[in-house]
Amino acid sequence: MNVVDSRDQALSLLTAALNHSDLAVKLSSLKQARDILSSLDSSSAADLFPYVADLQRSPHTLVRKFLLEIIEDIALRTIEHSAVLVPVLVAFLRDVDSDVVKQSIVTGTHFFCSVLEEMTLQFQQYGKVDQWVQELWMWMVRFKEGVFSIALQPGPVGIKLLALKFLETYILLFTPDNGYHEKFEATRGSRRTFNISWLGGTHPILDPVSLTSDANKTLFVLLDMLQPVSCLPGAVTINIVNW
The missing domain is CATH 1.20.930 (Transcription Elongation Factor S-II; Chain A)
Structure with missing residues (x-):
């Protein structure tokens, strides 16, 4: 055929x-x-x-x-x-069915990491980032904000746990690892674990200081969630502590 x-x-x-x-x-x-x-x-x-x-x-x-x-x-x-296709991930965060919302968070998490890796790869190799990748990243920022909202608002525990798992991933992506010195040599589709130490130079999106600052703010939000412990389901509290 x-x-x-x-x-x-x-x-x-x-x-x-x-x-x-x-x-x-x-x-x-x-x-x-x-x-x-x-x-x-x-x-x-x-x-x-x-x-x-x-x-x-x-x-x-x-x-x-x-x-x-x-x-x-x-x-x-x-x-x-x-x-x-990426806007579907953002739209489905508001789906009426919890299974669709959960799958959207899982798929969106993989997309988030892939788009971040693609941007970093382009910037390291060519000193610039294509417009199509920047547009995808803007959708990923919307996705992150949508998942953040899910994590903070009342809702089904299963969805909230996946939302918190994404925020954990977000924090780890942009938290410097002082013991990590491997040079960035990723290739497309490698699915390697991104490390912010790979970022160098100056780019309005790939700004290590700004990204690390936002990760720190997100971490403090999660810590604040532990204050009124009685308001959180036990599974949520346990997972936040573990992460």
């Missing part, structure tokens, strides 16, 4: 996933569409991303949750084309 035929078949499957009345058909179509998207080159797959994003309108929880899994599976491998 050539690229055009594959794209047409994927589009037909995505349409069925959104519009078919039978949930089993929707999910089967999504799985087939994901497989085809995985087989396409990044540019051809990206042409279908707007149709993938349309699935966020589905009234079915399983479809919306599967959409997030597709975003993590496909978009992270074609991150330069993912601008149309």
